[in-house]
Structures are given as C-alpha cells and as structure tokens.
Amino acid sequence: MAADKTPVDTLTEEQAAAELAFLAAEIARNDEAYHGHDAPNISDADYDALKRRNDAIEKQFPQLVRADSPSVKVGAAPLATFAPITHARPMLSLDNAFSDEDVADFVGSVYRFLGQLPDNSIAFTAEPKIDGLSMSIRYEQGRLVNAATRGDGTTGENVTENIRTIKEIPNQLPAGVPDVVEVRGEVYMTKSEFLALNARMEAEGKQTYVNPRNTAAGSLRQLDAKVTASRNLRFFAYAWGEMSDMPADTQLGMVQTFEKWGFPVNPLMRRLFAVEDIIGHYRQIGLERPDLDYEIDGVVYKVDRLDLQARLGFRSRSPRWATAHKFPAEQAFTHVEKIDIQVGRTGALTPVARLTPVTVGGVVVTNATLHNADYIEGIGNSGERIREEGHDIRIGDTVIVQRAGDVIPQVLDVVMEKRPADAVRYEFPKVCPVCGSHAVREKNEKTGKLDSVTRCTGGFTCSAQATEHLKHFVSRNAFDIEGLGSKQVDFFFETEDPALQVRTAPDIFTLKKRQEASPLTKLENIEGFGKVSVKKLFEAIDERRSIALNRFIYALGIRHVGETTAKLLARHYGTYPAFEQAMKEAASLTGDAWADLNNIEGIGEIVARAIVEFFKEPRNVEVIDKLLAEVTPQAAEQVAASNSPVAGKTVVFTGSLEKFTRDEAKARAESLGAKVAGSVSKKTDYVVAGPGAGSKLDKARELGVEVMDEDEWLAFIAG
Ligand SMILES: NC(=O)c1ccc[n+]([C@@H]2O[C@H](COP(=O)([O-])OP(=O)(O)OC[C@H]3O[C@@H](n4cnc5c(N)ncnc54)[C@H](O)[C@@H]3O)[C@@H](O)[C@H]2O)c1
Ligand SMILES: [Zn+2]
Missing domain, CATH: 1.10.287.610 (Helix hairpin bin)
Structure with missing residues (x-):
C-alpha cells in the first residue's frame, strides 16, 4: 500500500x-x-x-x-513462545539517511550538537549494514550465559540454545576478558546457503523461503535448536551492551577487540573523517555489494569516539551518534514477454509479468507481480497515480524492474521510447482463466468504489481456488504436512482415481484408508512416490489428527484471517465448538456474539464480517464437519493462572502507559489469564488508565467499571 x-x-x-x-x-x-x-x-x-x-x-x-x-x-514485541529476557541496555534501531544530503545533515548535526569542534576533526566509522537480525550475547566470567533477540528493544526472546549452535560464536572467551561482556551483532544467512536451502525445500516438495534475512530470523527463532543447527547461520560482531570494563575507547577499537576475542567482524569497516570520504566508501561498498555472499542494505556511520557517543546520547528509538545510509532499491531494464493470470485461494485473479530473465542485484528475476488491473494501468491502492498517464504496462514493453533487497520484484515504470508500435493495451480477463466463471470486481460497501481485486465467482467449483485452498491448508503455519507440497497437492487434486483423489481437506485424512481398501492403485507404485515416502506421508498425516486450535482456524483459509488473527480467535473462544457456535450466533451482525467478536482487540470489522460470512456458507460448514470427523483441534491453552485476581477478567488499557509498553501490558495481562479488549463495554471488568485517557475512561465511569492507574494495576496483579 x-x-x-x-x-x-x-x-x-x-x-x-x-x-x-x-x-x-x-x-x-x-x-x-x-x-x-x-x-x-x-x-x-x-x-x-x-x-x-x-x-x-x-x-x-x-x-x-x-x-x-x-x-x-523499535521492532515488535517478543513472541510468547520464548522466555523473555530484559536487556541490560536497550537495543535500539537506527535513524536512516537516503541521500548524500541526509548524510551531510547527519554529520552537521553531530558537529552542531557537540559544538566548537573544527571541521573534519570528528572520526566516523563506516561499516556495512548487514541484513540479518540483531542479537545480544552475554558472557559472565568468559562463559556464554544467554543470548536474546532485540524484540521491542527492551525485552527480547531467549534464544540461548539456538545461538550455541552457531559455530562462529565462541562459547568461551579468552582469559582476561571483563567479568560481564555483552557482545552484539548480526546473525545472518549467506546468499549461497539460502539458495542451497531453497533447493532442498523444493526437492522435498516444501514451500521455499522468501529471502535470506527472514530465513535467518526464522531459523533462529525455532523451538528445536537442531533446526537452527542445520541452517549454518553466521555472525558479525559490531556493538555491545553491558560491559563491566571497557576494553577500548572507540568504536573501531571495540570491534578490533571483539576480533581478538574470536568473533567474526566485517572486513569492510573503515574509520573516516570528511563527508566526501564517507560517501566515497559508501559508493565503494555499493559496487562490491553484488559480489558479497551476504545481503547488506546500507552502510552504518557511527561517531568513533565513545566519549563523544556518550555526550550525543539517544533519541527514543535510535542513537544520535549513528545513522544508516540505505542503498537505493536495485533496478534493471527488461521486457514483458507475456502477462499470465494466477488464481488464488480466495479467487483473486493476480496478473504476473513474465520477463526476459535479468539479474537485479545478483538475483535472476523472471517474474514480477502486477497486483491487479489498476496496477497495470498505473493506479495504486488508494486510487492515486503511481505511474504517469499512458504508462500502462503492455506485452512487449521495456520496463524498469526493482528488487528492494527483498520480497517480490516490482515493475516500476515503462520506458515509453521503446514501446513497440503494435503494443496494445492489456485487456484484463472478464472470466476466470481456470474455470471459466465470471470474474468480477466487487464494490466497496462504504466508499462505493470498485475493489482493486478481480475475483473468480466460481468458488468451490473453481479448481484453482480449490487447489490453492489445499496448499494453504497443508502449508507450514497451518497443518504443516511434510511430504505434501505444492506438486503433490496438484497431483492428488488432478487424478481421476477415487482411491487417490484429494479435492477438499478432509480427503487428505481418508487417503490412507482408501489406499488400504483399494486393490488396484497403490500410491507407492506411482512415479515420484516410493514405499518409504508413502509411509512417511501417511505418518505425517496421522501426526496432524490432533492440532492446535489456532493452526486449525488459520488452515480454514478464511479471508483476512492470518496467523495472528487465528491466534486471537483461538485464545478468545478456547475451543472449536465454542468458536463455531459464536460465529453462527453472530451471523445477523447484531447481538452479543457479534459485539463480543468485534470487541477482541486486534480484530476489526472487515475481519469480523469475513469470518461470519465464511460460516454462513453451508458448503464451508459441510467440509469442516467432515474434517472434524478426522481431526481434533485442541482446546487453546488456557494460560489462566487461576490464582490471579485477573484470570478470566476483561481489561482495557487506555491513555499512555509509562511503566511498560502497550504490548507488554497486554502480554502480561494475558499471561495471567485476562482478556484484553480494545473498547469499554458492559463486559469490561477493569480499565487501566494512564495520562491522557479520553473517551474510554469516560465510558468506564459512565458504566461504573472499576478504573485503576498503572501503579494500582501493578499492585493488583502482584496479588
Ligand atoms: N517490509 C516490511 O514489512 C518491514 C516491516 C518492518 C521493518 N522493515 C524493514 O526493517 C528495517 C527497519 O527495521 P529496524 O528497526 O531493525 O531498523 P534498521 O534495520 O533500519 O536498523 C537497525 C538495525 O540494523 C542492524 N545492523 C546491521 N548492521 C549493523 C551495523 N554494522 N551496526 C549497527 N547496526 C547494524 C541492527 O540489527 C539494528 O538493529 C527497514 O529496512 C525496514 O524496511 C520492513
Ligand atoms: Zn475460477
């Protein structure tokens, strides 16, 4: 957007x-x-x-x-799956510079802040900004004692066991190091490791990963450290947290010390004075960037002297003594050879440009998403122009594609001078290319404007939607069935053999039974499957006959219900029958069940409507009933510490909180078994109001709901 x-x-x-x-x-x-x-x-x-x-x-x-x-x-709250670690010193983010002027401004601001220092007298370090995830590793008496992610800057996730699997990170520091040492740096995955991992995923029929950065983060935040160990993660040290003694008095000196202690440090780090030299080094690193085996997204400049760093201090989310000079997104010219339409799980028709292969920042790009009909015309999500009038994308056009160090390449613009004389405006299909049903653009009820997405109206009869549904159902964050990847789903869907066919999710769980009953076709004799893989597949399927409620809800593929929403729903309703019952009661979009659904913090009206609509469709309920005959969603963990006074109560936080962030307050309350709601209603038990609380506080008073300030709340939950 x-x-x-x-x-x-x-x-x-x-x-x-x-x-x-x-x-x-x-x-x-x-x-x-x-x-x-x-x-x-x-x-x-x-x-x-x-x-x-x-x-x-x-x-x-x-x-x-x-x-x-x-x-x-800074960042986002730590996941509850990991034990929290409060950082001895906060882990902050960095301010950004996007242009040479921004860099000059940064340097100027440092001189202005410190005052009375002659030009070019302050040294800055310039070091590549590694695109991984930052980590704080604590050593006491030289031994690694714990390691934490950045989290929201104050509290991170305890990933000590996972960090111990990274060979480059020493478990023991040499004799003579200070008693307490916290080394900070970036955990990353090399580009070559990333490509190799994806090749393996592909061969095993599993979903591939998007980019090295997110894969590194995902690999590290695993409950099973063995998975982390298999991913060959790497590390660069460049910063520190608590230190009982300072071994150096400059940024460069600190990094050199880390190197002596056995940590990998980046070889492209320099110490420079003049703005021109700093920018020169940035350009040099930019030239080397495609050949580096790790992703970098900029160059970080830091005031070298630590006493000056201390004087400059911090803003709320970043130090005043550093900035990250970002690289522009990488671009290249290529041709649009054709435009294909893909039909997704929700029936959305997504145009994809097939491009003449071109390398953009070291990665070969052959496809780019064109999002929707408007995007092809040059119109963005809010109806704004994103390309000039007439720069609609046509087959045969020469275009500029961009990869912003990440995700999916985009078509940025059309080179009009190169447009072939016979190029015609692309006509968006009016029927689904897969099932032939009408494809329509819905009208937004509120604005009366046409939705940007064109959808196939075929629903269950559209095989593209059905297979996408199945792929989503078995995907990693849903049922996660090993051995049932995209290729296998296509095979089971397309086959005409009733002993093998999988058309809807429940069919997955009857596959083994049907196989055993069928004297004619045996899966193990079919190409691509063998005795061992079939056995493994059936085991993997059986393992999922019991599944966490949030995964079950996510797997249903309800529009707008991603993992986070699924978790909220699971937590709120506790069991699947309670959830389904409530959704049926909410069908009229009025009444208590509807109000209750809307009152879940984090769920807005659009999402609430989509869920209710889903359960109104009898075919959905029918499929779910069949599925429930095969699998059992587990009741969501009721974390309620039954002795807490807030267990089972509904709490609303309002105003600005000073002792903790909103997320922290929420996580804390939830961990004690409370429900945290976004608005005050008759169902609210307590309102915790900080300074500046407005209408919610008024409403609470009006309804006679108990109101506390932060301190009272803390005392209350402490028991
Ligand atoms: N696409 C999305 O939806 C999305 C969402 C959130 C953030 N982001 C991206 O994440 C980034 C913002 O996140 P951020 O708050 O982590 O800020 P940041 O990535 O801009 O900068 C701070 C981080 O840089 C890292 N770093 C790497 N090398 C370093 C070095 N040599 N010295 C110091 N730090 C170094 C550290 O991990 C530090 O925490 C942006 O690039 C943003 O585009 C993207
Ligand atoms: Zn269709």
Whole structure:
C-alpha cells in the first residue's frame, strides 16, 4: 500500500490525525509480520515510505504525535513462545539517511550538537549494514550465559540454545576478558546457503523461503535448536551492551577487540573523517555489494569516539551518534514477454509479468507481480497515480524492474521510447482463466468504489481456488504436512482415481484408508512416490489428527484471517465448538456474539464480517464437519493462572502507559489469564488508565467499571 500523496502542508489537523492513526496501525501490522513472524507483506521500500510519511506529518503537526507512534517504537514485541529476557541496555534501531544530503545533515548535526569542534576533526566509522537480525550475547566470567533477540528493544526472546549452535560464536572467551561482556551483532544467512536451502525445500516438495534475512530470523527463532543447527547461520560482531570494563575507547577499537576475542567482524569497516570520504566508501561498498555472499542494505556511520557517543546520547528509538545510509532499491531494464493470470485461494485473479530473465542485484528475476488491473494501468491502492498517464504496462514493453533487497520484484515504470508500435493495451480477463466463471470486481460497501481485486465467482467449483485452498491448508503455519507440497497437492487434486483423489481437506485424512481398501492403485507404485515416502506421508498425516486450535482456524483459509488473527480467535473462544457456535450466533451482525467478536482487540470489522460470512456458507460448514470427523483441534491453552485476581477478567488499557509498553501490558495481562479488549463495554471488568485517557475512561465511569492507574494495576496483579 503506497503512502498517501497529499502534500503534508495542505493537510487539515483532522486529516493529519486520521492519517497518523492509520499509519500507526499499518506500520505496527507490518512490524508484527516482519519482526514477529519473519514474513513481510510489503517491500522494505514501501515500508520505509510509510515511515517517512509518518515522520513528515509528525514534523508538521508535533501536537498530534501519538503515544503509540511508530517514531518511538523499535521492532515488535517478543513472541510468547520464548522466555523473555530484559536487556541490560536497550537495543535500539537506527535513524536512516537516503541521500548524500541526509548524510551531510547527519554529520552537521553531530558537529552542531557537540559544538566548537573544527571541521573534519570528528572520526566516523563506516561499516556495512548487514541484513540479518540483531542479537545480544552475554558472557559472565568468559562463559556464554544467554543470548536474546532485540524484540521491542527492551525485552527480547531467549534464544540461548539456538545461538550455541552457531559455530562462529565462541562459547568461551579468552582469559582476561571483563567479568560481564555483552557482545552484539548480526546473525545472518549467506546468499549461497539460502539458495542451497531453497533447493532442498523444493526437492522435498516444501514451500521455499522468501529471502535470506527472514530465513535467518526464522531459523533462529525455532523451538528445536537442531533446526537452527542445520541452517549454518553466521555472525558479525559490531556493538555491545553491558560491559563491566571497557576494553577500548572507540568504536573501531571495540570491534578490533571483539576480533581478538574470536568473533567474526566485517572486513569492510573503515574509520573516516570528511563527508566526501564517507560517501566515497559508501559508493565503494555499493559496487562490491553484488559480489558479497551476504545481503547488506546500507552502510552504518557511527561517531568513533565513545566519549563523544556518550555526550550525543539517544533519541527514543535510535542513537544520535549513528545513522544508516540505505542503498537505493536495485533496478534493471527488461521486457514483458507475456502477462499470465494466477488464481488464488480466495479467487483473486493476480496478473504476473513474465520477463526476459535479468539479474537485479545478483538475483535472476523472471517474474514480477502486477497486483491487479489498476496496477497495470498505473493506479495504486488508494486510487492515486503511481505511474504517469499512458504508462500502462503492455506485452512487449521495456520496463524498469526493482528488487528492494527483498520480497517480490516490482515493475516500476515503462520506458515509453521503446514501446513497440503494435503494443496494445492489456485487456484484463472478464472470466476466470481456470474455470471459466465470471470474474468480477466487487464494490466497496462504504466508499462505493470498485475493489482493486478481480475475483473468480466460481468458488468451490473453481479448481484453482480449490487447489490453492489445499496448499494453504497443508502449508507450514497451518497443518504443516511434510511430504505434501505444492506438486503433490496438484497431483492428488488432478487424478481421476477415487482411491487417490484429494479435492477438499478432509480427503487428505481418508487417503490412507482408501489406499488400504483399494486393490488396484497403490500410491507407492506411482512415479515420484516410493514405499518409504508413502509411509512417511501417511505418518505425517496421522501426526496432524490432533492440532492446535489456532493452526486449525488459520488452515480454514478464511479471508483476512492470518496467523495472528487465528491466534486471537483461538485464545478468545478456547475451543472449536465454542468458536463455531459464536460465529453462527453472530451471523445477523447484531447481538452479543457479534459485539463480543468485534470487541477482541486486534480484530476489526472487515475481519469480523469475513469470518461470519465464511460460516454462513453451508458448503464451508459441510467440509469442516467432515474434517472434524478426522481431526481434533485442541482446546487453546488456557494460560489462566487461576490464582490471579485477573484470570478470566476483561481489561482495557487506555491513555499512555509509562511503566511498560502497550504490548507488554497486554502480554502480561494475558499471561495471567485476562482478556484484553480494545473498547469499554458492559463486559469490561477493569480499565487501566494512564495520562491522557479520553473517551474510554469516560465510558468506564459512565458504566461504573472499576478504573485503576498503572501503579494500582501493578499492585493488583502482584496479588
Ligand atoms: N517490509 C516490511 O514489512 C518491514 C516491516 C518492518 C521493518 N522493515 C524493514 O526493517 C528495517 C527497519 O527495521 P529496524 O528497526 O531493525 O531498523 P534498521 O534495520 O533500519 O536498523 C537497525 C538495525 O540494523 C542492524 N545492523 C546491521 N548492521 C549493523 C551495523 N554494522 N551496526 C549497527 N547496526 C547494524 C541492527 O540489527 C539494528 O538493529 C527497514 O529496512 C525496514 O524496511 C520492513
Ligand atoms: Zn475460477
């Protein structure tokens, strides 16, 4: 989603506040996907654009800066799957520079802040910005005692066992090191390791990974350290947290010390003075970038002297003594050979440009998504122009493609001078290319505008939707059935043999029975399957006859219900029957069940509607009934510490909290068995109000709900 293009200085205060609210939610959602789940939904360039828009509006309207503003937050809250570790010193983010002027501004601001220092007298280090995930590793008396991810900067995830599997990270430091040492740096995966891993996944019929950064993060945040060990993760040391003694007094000196202690450090680090030299080194690293076996997304500049760093100090989310000079997204020219339409799980028709293969930043690009009909025309999600009039994408066009160090390549623009004379405007199909049903663009009920997505109306009869549904059902974060990848799903779907056919999810679980009953066809005799793999497949299927409720809900493939929403639902309703019953009661979009669904923090009306709609469709319920005859969703873990006074109670947090972040407060309350809601209603038991609490506090008073401040709350939950 592109940032709104209305110039910031023409916004009214009301518009600005609304857009800031939108941006806070949108950025938080992307932070959660990227940092929390290692699975971004948008490119880094698009994400950065949202952040810059947010900063620009905040600069114009400082009075509107929100308590939950993205400009004061780092990363995302740690996952509850790992034990939390509170960092002895916070792990912050970095400010960004995108242009040479930004770099000069940064250097200028350092001189201004410190005052009275002659030009070119302050040394800066310049080091590649490794695209991995940051890690803090603590040693006491030279022994590795724990390791934590950055998390939200204050609290990270305890991943000690996983870090111990990384060969490059010493378990024991040489004699004579300070008593307490916290080495910080980046855990990453090399490009070659990443490609090899994907080749293995492909061969095993499993879903491939998107990019090295998210794969490194995902590989590290595994409950089973053996998985981490198999991924050959690497490390570069470049920073530190708590140190009982400082072994050096400069950034460079510290990094050299780490090298002496046995840590890998990046060989491209330099110490420089003049802005021109700093930028020169940035360009040099840029030239070497395609040949490096690890991904970097910029160069980090830091004031070298630690006493000056201390004087400069920190802003809320980043140090004043450092900045990250980002590389522009990588681009290349190529041709659109044809445009194919893919039909997804929800029936969305997605156009894909087949390109003449071209390397962009060391990776061969052959396809680029064109998103939807509007995008082909040059129109973005909010109806804004993203390319000039007439720059619609046509077969035969020469185009500029971009890879923003990540995710899916995009077609940025059309080179009009090279447009062939006979190129014709692309006509978006009016029928589904797979099943022939009508393809329509729905109207948005609120705005009356046409939806950007064109959908096949074939539903269950559309084989593309059905197979995509199955692929989603068996995917890693859903049922995760090993040996049942995309190729196998296609095979089982297409076969006409009733002993082998899988058309809907329950068929997966009857496959073995049907096989045993069939004297004629045996799966093990079919090419691509063997005795061993069939046995393994059936075992993998049987293993999933019992499944966590959140995975079960996610696997259903309800529109807008991703993993996070599925978890919220599982937690809220506890058991599958309770969930389904509530959704049926909510069908009229009124009444208690509907209000209750809407009141779950993190679930908005669009999502709530989609869930209710899903259960209104008798064919969905029919498939689920068949599925429930084969598999048992487990009741969601009721974390309720029954002795806590808040177990089972509904709490609303409002106003700005000072003792903890909103996420922390929420996680804490939930871990004690409370439900955290977004709005105050008759069902609310407690409202915890910080300074600046507004309408929610009024509502609580009106309804006679008990209100506490932060300290009272802390005392209350402490028992
Ligand atoms: N696509 C998305 O949905 C999405 C969502 C969130 C964040 N992001 C991307 O993540 C980044 C923002 O995340 P961020 O807050 O981690 O900021 P950042 O990545 O811009 O900078 C901070 C991080 O840089 C890393 N780093 C690497 N080499 C370093 C070095 N030599 N010295 C110091 N630090 C070094 C550290 O891990 C540090 O935490 C942006 O690139 C953004 O585009 C993308
Ligand atoms: Zn169709």
